[in-house]
Amino acid sequence: MSFLKPLTRTPRSRWTTSTLRTLATEASTTRPARDCTRITPPYAKLVSNLEKVKRVLDNRPLTLSEKILYSHLTNPEEVKPVRGQTYLKLSPDRVAMQDASAQMAILQFMLAGMPTTAVPSSIHCDHLIVGHKGAEQDLVNSIENNKEIFNFLQSAAEKYGMSFWKPGSGIIHQIVLENYAAPGLLMLGTDSHTPNAGGLGAIAIGVGGADAVDAMANIPWELKAPEVIGIKLTGKLNGWTSPKDVILHLAGKLTVRGGTGHIIEYFGPGIDTLSCSGMGTICNMGAEVGATTSLFPFVNSMSSYLHATGRGPVAEAARQHANFLRADEGAHYDKVIEVNLSDLEPHINGPFTPDLATPLSKFAEVVKKNGWKDEVKVGLIGSCTNSSYEDMDRVTSLAKQAVEKGIKSKAGFFITPGSEQIRATIERDGQTGVLEQVGGVVLANACGPCIGQWTRDDLNDKEENAILTSFNRNFKNRNDGNATTMNFLTSPELVTAMSLSGKLTFNPLTDPLIDASGNEFMLQPPYGDNLPQNGFIPGNLSYTPPDISQPNPAIQINVDPKSTRLQVLEPFGPGPVGEFENLQVMLKVKGKCTTDHISAAGPWLKYKGHLENIAHNTLNGALNADNEQVNVVKNVFTGKEGAIHEVGREYQALGKPWIVVTDHNYGEGSAREHAALQMRYLGCPLILARSFARIHQTNLKKQGVLPLTFADPADWEKMHGGDVIESTEGVADLVAGRPGKNDTPEGGEILLNVRRPDGEKYVIKALHTMSKDQVEWFRKGSALNAARG
Ligand code: MIC
Ligand code: SF4
Numbered sequence: 001m002s003f004l005k006p007l008t009r010t011p012r013s014r015w016t017t018s019t020l021r022t023l024a025t026e027a028s029t030t031r032p033a034r035d036c037t038r039i040t041p042p043y044a045k046l047v048s049n050l051e052k053v054k055r056v057l058d059n060r061p062l063t064l065s066e067k068i069l070y071s072h073l074t075n076p077e078e079v080k081p082v083r084g085q086t087y088l089k090l091s092p093d094r095v096a097m098q099d100a101s102a103q104m105a106i107l108q109f110m111l112a113g114m115p116t117t118a119v120p121s122s123i124h125c126d127h128l129i130v131g132h133k134g135a136e137q138d139l140v141n142s143i144e145n146n147k148e149i150f151n152f153l154q155s156a157a158e159k160y161g162m163s164f165w166k167p168g169s170g171i172i173h174q175i176v177l178e179n180y181a182a183p184g185l186l187m188l189g190t191d192s193h194t195p196n197a198g199g200l201g202a203i204a205i206g207v208g209g210a211d212a213v214d215a216m217a218n219i220p221w222e223l224k225a226p227e228v229i230g231i232k233l234t235g236k237l238n239g240w241t242s243p244k245d246v247i248l249h250l251a252g253k254l255t256v257r258g259g260t261g262h263i264i265e266y267f268g269p270g271i272d273t274l275s276c277s278g279m280g281t282i283c284n285m286g287a288e289v290g291a292t293t294s295l296f297p298f299v300n301s302m303s304s305y306l307h308a309t310g311r312g313p314v315a316e317a318a319r320q321h322a323n324f325l326r327a328d329e330g331a332h333y334d335k336v337i338e339v340n341l342s343d344l345e346p347h348i349n350g351p352f353t354p355d356l357a358t359p360l361s362k363f364a365e366v367v368k369k370n371g372w373k374d375e376v377k378v379g380l381i382g383s384c385t386n387s388s389y390e391d392m393d394r395v396t397s398l399a400k401q402a403v404e405k406g407i408k409s410k411a412g413f414f415i416t417p418g419s420e421q422i423r424a425t426i427e428r429d430g431q432t433g434v435l436e437q438v439g440g441v442v443l444a445n446a447c448g449p450c451i452g453q454w455t456r457d458d459l460n461d462k463e464e465n466a467i468l469t470s471f472n473r474n475f476k477n478r479n480d481g482n483a484t485t486m487n488f489l490t491s492p493e494l495v496t497a498m499s500l501s502g503k504l505t506f507n508p509l510t511d512p513l514i515d516a517s518g519n520e521f522m523l524q525p526p527y528g529d530n531l532p533q534n535g536f537i538p539g540n541l542s543y544t545p546p547d548i549s550q551p552n553p554a555i556q557i558n559v560d561p562k563s564t565r566l567q568v569l570e571p572f573g574p575g576p577v578g579e580f581e582n583l584q585v586m587l588k589v590k591g592k593c594t595t596d597h598i599s600a601a602g603p604w605l606k607y608k609g610h611l612e613n614i615a616h617n618t619l620n621g622a623l624n625a626d627n628e629q630v631n632v633v634k635n636v637f638t639g640k641e642g643a644i645h646e647v648g649r650e651y652q653a654l655g656k657p658w659i660v661v662t663d664h665n666y667g668e669g670s671a672r673e674h675a676a677l678q679m680r681y682l683g684c685p686l687i688l689a690r691s692f693a694r695i696h697q698t699n700l701k702k703q704g705v706l707p708l709t710f711a712d713p714a715d716w717e718k719m720h721g722g723d724v725i726e727s728t729e730g731v732a733d734l735v736a737g738r739p740g741k742n743d744t745p746e747g748g749e750i751l752l753n754v755r756r757p758d759g760e761k762y763v764i765k766a767l768h769t770m771s772k773d774q775v776e777w778f779r780k781g782s783a784l785n786a787a788r789g
Contacts, residue, residue: 015396015430035547036313038120041093041184043321046071050324056080061328063228064297065263068203071324072186074220081225083334084261085745087771089220094120094180094187095212098172099146099153100127100451100601101190103609104673105209106156106557107569108784109216114160116551118218122163122180123153124172128605131414131448132455135423139168139444148565149609152557160216161551169543170419170445173197173384176204177280178309178419183298183318183325188215192287192671192695193384193472198295199280200302201318201325203263205293208673208699210783219787222773226263226292229254230333233270235342239525240360240509242394243278244386244470244491246339247285248347252357253337257665259291260694262334266296267327270341275530276305277388284385285472288354290668290693298325301530308531309421346494350474351466351486353592360494364505372486372504377458377465378412379499380479381492382443383450386470387418389425389536393528395496396431399438401523402500406516408439410502411468412458416443416450424539425532438500449479452602456480466504468495475596475669477621481603493526566609571788572680574781575704578732583686583725584651585754586658587633587644588716590625593662594669595696597621599678601670608674615678618645619660626721636722636757645682652683661719662689667696676700680782688752688766690716701774702783706731708750708766715764719754726761727753734770735779 050071054062057080062070070081074091081088095117097105102123109117128149129142143150150167157164165175172189173196180187183201188194190212197204205223214221231250237243250264264286271279279296286294296302298318306315318325345359358366367374381387381395392415402408415435417423423445426432432442448454450471459465464484470492476483490498497508500523512520538544559566600617607614620631622644627634634640635647637654651658660679666689667675676699679687686706690713700707710716730750733740740748747769755761770778777783 015400015434034310036311038548039180039182039311040314040317041182043184043317043324046184047321047324049073049076052076053081061330061332063230063265063331063333064325064327065203065226065228065265065295067324067327068184068186069225083225083227086225088223088225090186090223092119092186092188092215092221094185095215096122096124096172096176096180096187096189096194097209097212098127098191099123099125099149100605100608101209101672102153103149103566104677105190105212106153107609108209108213109160110557111569111571111784112213112217112787114217115553116161117216119215120163121216122165123157124165124175125150125153125167125169126171126446127451127453129167129444129446129448130453130455131416131443134441135444142444143167146606148563152559152566152609155555155557157549158552159555159557161549163545163549165545166543168420168445170417170421171384171387171447173284174387174418174422177277178421182314183302184321188212188221190671192669193284195286195291195293196280196284196384198283198286198293199276199278200305201296201298203293203295206287206671206695208671208676208695208702210673210702211698213784217787222771223292224261226261227334229259229262229264230336231264231266232268232336232338233266233341234268234338235270235340236273237341237344240346240493241341241344242346242491242493243274243281245344245347246341247282248349248357248489249339249344250337251285251288251349251355252347254289255355256288256353256668257290257691259286259289262291264291264294265327265333266294270339271296272299273341274301275388275390276301277390277530280388281385285354288472290665292694297327298322304531308536346491348488348490348494350488352474352476354472354474354489360507360509364507367504372466373464374503374505375466376411376468376498376502376504378414378467379409379495380414380416380449380467380469380471381495382416382418383447383469383471384418385472386492387416387422389422389532390528390530391470391492392417392422392426392431394526395492396434397526397528398493398496398500398523399434399440402513403434403437405513405521407500407513409499411499413438413440413499414443414449415440416448417445420445420539420543421536424537428537429532429534451605452478452481453605454480468498470495473669475594477600477602478596497523564610564613565606567611569611571785572704572781574785575778576685576731576735578735580657580686580725580728580731582656584636584656584658585661585719585721585723585725586647586651587619587622587721588625588661588719589619589622589663591623591663592668593622593666595667595672595675596669598667598675599672611677611681614674615681616645618648618678618682620644624721633721648682648684657683657685659684659686659688659725661716662687663716664690666692668693671695673699673703676703676705680705701770701777704778704780704782706768706778708768711749711765711767718762719764720756722757724755725752726755729753734768734775737775
C-alpha cells in the first residue's frame with residue numbers, strides 16, 4: 001500500500017511518502033542567522049595584494065587560480081611567480097581536518113606549543129563511523145567504539161578554539177561546502193577531496209597533517225606554483241547525464257597522473273548551467289587525476305547556494321568583487337580541454353582505478369567481454385562526492401517510478417547523506433521515505449562504506465561481485481576489504497537505476513525494467529531541484545558548533561600512555577650531515593602503489609593516532625616486483641621472508657637504513673600522512689620512484705624522507721631488492737645549502753652508486769625537487785623539528 005502521489009513534474013513535486021523516519025536525535029528547528037564575519041574572505045586585502053603581484057608580473061592577464069593563489073602570498077612582492085617553477089609561500093584562510101587525519105595533525109600541533117590556531121579551523125568526525133544496519137544503531141556503536149578518539153579530538157578543539165563537528169554531523173567536505181567554503185577562499189584540508197570546495201569558487205587543497213599544522217601555527221605554507229589546465233565547458237547536461245559524468249569522462253582522458261602539478265580551472269558558457277553542488281562533485285573528484293585542486297569562477301548558482309545555506313553576506317561580498325573572482329580576459333592556460341555537456345554520455349569508471357572510463361553505451365559490451373557476472377550486488381549513493389539535495393532529489397525521481405510500479409531495488413541499496421542538514425531536509429521533503437520504500441537503507445551521515453567502514457552481510461568471503469557507487473575512489477579492497485569486489489564509480493542516478501534492475505549490463509536509456517505484474521516499462525530520465533524549495537532545515541541543532549569558537553587554555557588533552565589508539569609523538573632524529581652510505585634496497589614495488597597500499601584504511605583506521613601500532617600495516621598492499629608477492633619480502637641478513645613492516649623493523653634494529661624503489665605515481669590517492677610517517681618511523685630515509693603523487697611527495701618531505709625520482713624511468717628495471725646504495729653524490733651539497741652540479745629551477749641531481757649482491761656495480765641518476773625550506777626539514781629530521789628550531 002502506498003500513499004504516493006502519481007509521478008508529476010509540478011514545481012512543488014516534493015515526495016509524499018507513507019513512512020517517516022525518526023531518528024532519536026531528531027529536533028529540527030530553524031538555524032539562527034549566521035555570523036559571517038569569520039567566513040567571508042578578506043576581499044579588499046586580497047585584491048590589494050593581487051595588484052602588487054600584477055605589477056611584478058607586468059600586468060599580464062591571470063587565470064582565476066593564479067589570482068586566488070597569488071593574492072594569498074604571505075609577502076606579495078617577494079617573488080615573481082612562474083608556474084611550474086616558483087615555490088610560493090602562502091597564507092591560507094582556513095583549515096579543516098577529518099577525524100582519521102586530525103589525530104596526527106593535532107598530535108603534531110600540540111608539539112608547536114601554540115595557545116590557539118592562527119586561522120579558523122574545524123574538526124569533522126566522519127571517517128570512523130561504520131555503516132552496517134542503519135544510521136541510528138551504527139552511530140551509537142561507532143561512538144562507543146571510538147570514544148577515546150572523539151574525546152581527544154573534542155578536547156583539542158575546545159582547548160585551541162576549533163569548531164568541532166561531532167559524529168553524525170556529516171562528512172567533512174559537505175559540511176565545508178555548507179558552512180565555510182566561499183569564492184576566493186584559500187583553505188587546506190587534511191583530506192585529498194578537500195577540492196570539493198572549488199564548487200563554491202574556493203582554492204581548497206588536500207594536504208597532510210603537517211601542512212595543516214603550518215597554517216594553524218602561522219607558518220607560511222609552501223606550494224610550487226601549479227600549472228593550470230583549463231576545461232572549457234559548453235552546452236548543457238541533459239537526460240541521464242549528470243555533473244559526475246564530467247569528471248568521470250575527464251578522469252578517462254587525463255588518467256590518474258594527468259593532473260599532477262596542475263590546478264584544473266573550469267570556464268566557458270556551460271558553467272552557468274551547473275548547480276553549485278554539481279560543481280562541487282566535479283571538483284571533488286579532480287583528486288582522482290592527481291590535480292592540486294579544481295575550481296569554478298563565481299557564478300549565480302554559487303550565490304543562490306550561499307543564500308540557501310544562510311550565508312547571504314558572503315554572497316554579497318563576493319558579488320562586489322566579482323571581477324576578482326573570475327579569470328582575466330585573455331588568461332593563458334597551459335592546456336585546454338573542451339567538453340560539450342550537451343553531447344556528454346553517462347560514464348561508469350572502474351573497477352579498481354578511477355580512470356578506467358567507459359561510456360554507458362559501451363559498458364554492457366565490456367561486462368560481456370570480461371566475462372563478469374551480470375549482477376549488481378549492491379548500489380551505494382551519497383558520500384562527500386554525491387550527496388547534495390539535487391543528487392537525492394534526482395535519484396528519488398527514479399525510485400518513485402519503481403515504487404509506483406510495485407518493484408524494489410534488486411541490489412542492496414544504501415544511502416549516506418553528506419550532512420545532518422541534507423538528512424533532515426530530505427526527510428522533511430519525502431525523498432528518504434521513497435528511497436526506503438524501494439529498499440534503501442539510510443546510513444549515518446558519515447564516510448562509512450566509502451572508506452572501508454562497511455560491515456557487509458550479503459557476501460560469502462572472497463566471492464567475486466560487483467558494486468556500484470557514487471563515490472570517487474575505487475582502489476582494490478577499499479570498500480569492503482575484499483579484493484574480489486569489483487567497484488565501479490558512476491553518478492547516483494545510474495547507481496540507482498542499475499540497482500533497481502540488479503544487472504551490470506543494464507542501460508536505462510535502452511533497456512526496460514519489469515514491473516510487479518511482469519510488464520516492461522522504461523524509466524524516465526531523472527529530474528530534481530538543485531536546492532530545496534522550502535529551504536534547508538538544520539536538523540538536530542546540537543550537531544552544529546557555534547560560528548565562532550573561543551580557545552580554552554584550561555582544557556587538558558589527555559593521552560593515556562597505555563592507549564593502543566593514541567600515542568604522543570616523539571620528534572624524529574636529525575637528517576644526514578653528509579652523503580648517505582650503505583642504504584639497503586629492501587623492496588622494489590611494482591605497479592599501482594596508492595596510499596591505501598602503503599597505509600591501508602578500513603580496520604586500520606582505529607590506529608590513526610598511534611604510529612607504532614599503525615606501522616604494522618606498512619606497505620601491506622604493495623606488490624614485490626622481485627617475487628610477485630604482496631607484502632612478502634626477504635630479509636637479506638637472515639635469508640627469511642617476512643611482511644614488509646617486519647623486515648623494516650628488523651633492519652632498523654640492526655641499524656641498517658633501508659629504502660624502497662617504486663613505480664609511477666607512488667602515493668596516489670589520499671592525503672594520509674601516515675603513509676610517510678610510517679616509513680620514516682621504521683627507518684626509511686629515502687624513496688626512489690618513477691614518479692610521485694603530489695600530496696604524498698610533500699608528506700614525505702615534511703617527515704624528513706628524501707623523495708627522489710629516476711632521471712630515466714627505465715632505470716627502475718635495473719634495481720632490485722637486495723641491492724645496496726653504497727654511497728650517494730649530491731646529498732652533502734644539498735644539506736649544506738651548496739648549489740649542486742646540475743641544479744635547475746625545479747631541483748637537482750643526486751647520483752646513487754649501487755652494488756648488487758653479486759658485487760656488480762652501477763650508477764643511477766636521480767632527481768630531487770627540494771626547495772630551500774624543504775632541505776631544512778630534511779636536515780633537521782622533519783618540518784616540525786625545523787619549526788621548533
Ligand atoms: C580517502 O578518501 O581516501 C580518505 C580516507 O578520505 C583520505 C584521508 C585519510 O586517509 O585519512 C583522503 O582522501 O585523504
Ligand atoms: Fe569520506 Fe569517502 Fe569522501 Fe574520503 S572520499 S572524505 S572517505 S566520503
